[in-house]
Amino acid sequence: MARYKLILAYDGTHFQGFQRQGKTRTVQLELETALRKLGWQGNTLLSAGRTDTGVHASGQVAAADLDWVHGTEALTYALNMNLPDDVAVIRAEEAGADFHPRFDAVERGYRYRIYQAKMRDPLRERFAWRLWPEVSVECLNQCAKQLLGTHDFAAFGNPPKAGGSTLRHVYSAEWSAHEDELSFEVHGNAFLYHMVRRMVNAQVMVGQSRLSLTDFIQSVQNAEPLPPGLAPAQGLVLLEVRYASNRQEAVRLMKTLL
Amino acid sequence: MARYKLILAYDGTHFQGFQRQGKTRTVQLELETALRKLGWQGNTLLSAGRTDTGVHASGQVAAADLDWVHGTEALTYALNMNLPDDVAVIRAEEAGADFHPRFDAVERGYRYRIYQAKMRDPLRERFAWRLWPEVSVECLNQCAKQLLGTHDFAAFGNPPKAGGSTLRHVYSAEWSAHEDELSFEVHGNAFLYHMVRRMVNAQVMVGQSRLSLTDFIQSVQNAEPLPPGLAPAQGLVLLEVRYASNRQEAVRLMKTLL
Numbered sequence: 001m002a003r004y005k006l007i008l009a010y011d012g013t014h015f016q017g018f019q020r021q022g023k024t025r026t027v028q029l030e031l032e033t034a035l036r037k038l039g040w041q042g043n044t045l046l047s048a049g050r051t052d053t054g055v056h057a058s059g060q061v062a063a064a065d066l067d068w069v070h071g072t073e074a075l076t077y078a079l080n081m082n083l084p085d086d087v088a089v090i091r092a093e094e095a096g097a098d099f100h101p102r103f104d105a106v107e108r109g110y111r112y113r114i115y116q117a118k119m120r121d122p123l124r125e126r127f128a129w130r131l132w133p134e135v136s137v138e139c140l141n142q143c144a145k146q147l148l149g150t151h152d153f154a155a156f157g158n159p160p161k162a163g164g165s166t167l168r169h170v171y172s173a174e175w176s177a178h179e180d181e182l183s184f185e186v187h188g189n190a191f192l193y194h195m196v197r198r199m200v201n202a203q204v205m206v207g208q209s210r211l212s213l214t215d216f217i218q219s220v221q222n223a224e225p226l227p228p229g230l231a232p233a234q235g236l237v238l239l240e241v242r243y244a245s246n247r248q249e250a251v252r253l254m255k256t257l258l
Numbered sequence: 259m260a261r262y263k264l265i266l267a268y269d270g271t272h273f274q275g276f277q278r279q280g281k282t283r284t285v286q287l288e289l290e291t292a293l294r295k296l297g298w299q300g301n302t303l304l305s306a307g308r309t310d311t312g313v314h315a316s317g318q319v320a321a322a323d324l325d326w327v328h329g330t331e332a333l334t335y336a337l338n339m340n341l342p343d344d345v346a347v348i349r350a351e352e353a354g355a356d357f358h359p360r361f362d363a364v365e366r367g368y369r370y371r372i373y374q375a376k377m378r379d380p381l382r383e384r385f386a387w388r389l390w391p392e393v394s395v396e397c398l399n400q401c402a403k404q405l406l407g408t409h410d411f412a413a414f415g416n417p418p419k420a421g422g423s424t425l426r427h428v429y430s431a432e433w434s435a436h437e438d439e440l441s442f443e444v445h446g447n448a449f450l451y452h453m454v455r456r457m458v459n460a461q462v463m464v465g466q467s468r469l470s471l472t473d474f475i476q477s478v479q480n481a482e483p484l485p486p487g488l489a490p491a492q493g494l495v496l497l498e499v500r501y502a503s504n505r506q507e508a509v510r511l512m513k514t515l516l
Contacts (some may be wrong), residue, residue: 011380088379122269122344
């Protein structure tokens with residue numbers, strides 16, 4: 001028996017998010033079903049965190065204990081044979097017996113994709129948010145740089161546990177523009193629920209002059225409440241989760257940051 | 259009554275191609291249904307050409323005669339309101355009464371997208387062909403440059419009418435590489451059925467040493483038959499159709515080329 005770390009990609013369009021909720025179609029349910037076919041006897045696999053309904057991933061991380069003697073590449077193939085088209089294991093690795101994809105994670109990265117067009121584009125609607133009129137990337141980046149560092153992000157989302165800390169550390173946050181598209185990439189130690197989608201929505205509101213830069217800064221610096229609103233789920237992708245070499249290192253890193 | 263040129267985008271995944279075939283779900287059927295709701299009384303709209311089942315478009319062109327007094331932007335919105343999510347009118351323009359999207363076209367452009375990965379990626383499977391092992395872009399471009407100019411492309415596909423000419427002129431054909439992706443963009447005066455997908459498949463075969471460059475060149479230069487095989491539909495997008503300023507100009511251009 002060994003613990004395997006599974007790096008997952010999924011098209012979130014037809015999933016009710018990652019986390020299992022009874023028999024609802026979730027990524028976790030599909031992956032657990034595939035694992036059981038390979039002899040997995042656990043109750044609940046471990047994961048780096050849930051993603052909302054409609055959110056995609058190219059680097060979600062899960063872990064499960066499994067008796068498997070055929071190597072990690074064969075494990076990847078075997079799981080993918082048993083998974084539906086919209087989810088796949090990109091890579092499997094042997095992990096330490098106490099590896100935990102959530103508690104050992106020291107960094108998560110997300111990307112949010114926007115396309116700016118008057119009319120909807122059926123080739124992009126599934127993976128991007130259509131915005132019109134256009135927003136200036138310079139203005140968005142004026143907002144983005146405010147997000148860097150450690151802040152109380154209470155205005156941007158809820159902690160996983162009620163009453164939990166809303167302090168988070170953002171390592172990088174930047175918008176880039178290519179043709180008619182805008183892309184926001186953000187890396188942080190961890191994220192509150194809805195935090196990236198609320199960040200995107202608030203920055204776009206500043207770009208559209210529906211929120212002042214001053215108010216945006218107040219919400220980052222002093223956790224002043226933001227107007228309601230979430231950027232749509234389909235523009236968001238969980239890109240990656242990074243790990244410390246061991247639990248002690250992870251705990252130490254987290255303490256340094258916050 | 260005026261003739262309107264409609265530039266269309268669609269996600270071909272759930273269409274049985276462009277061309278109407280009874281009540282099968284095709285792009286043409288959906289567009290004709292939407293046009294009828296705006297008072298269109300025609301039998302068959304005109305189009306620049308059909309696309310295969312599963313092939314996408316970001317610049318297909320159709321035309322229809324319609325009584326419409328609200329301008330082209332309102333026409334675009336009204337059609338999109340009546341179209342399903344996987345097809346949209348990007349732009350509508352007033353065209354001359356004798357404009358024909360197929361006969362007046364002087365150039366078509368296609369793009370074929372490949373991603374090179376050991377495992378399938380649910381975020382790209384819908385719009386790209388997964389290839390493994392990797393193929394060198396230099397090798398693919400050695401093939402692509404052979405395609406330039408006027409050739410009898412009989413080895414690459416069938417003409418729209420049985421017994422029709424298989425001479426076509428390719429203006430540009432080039433592969434580019436970005437991260438783990440390869441993209442083939444080809445522009446020509448017109449294309450035979452399956453021509454781009456057979457071009458892609460044959461070039462990939464050369465890249466994988468399953469077909470010699472010499473045999474590939476023979477099939478382009480002397481219409482020598484190719485081994486069977488089509489690149490999968492989902493990697494292909496009809497990018498654009500270009501027009502001469504008038505029918506005479508179009509006919510003249512075609513005569514010069516072939």
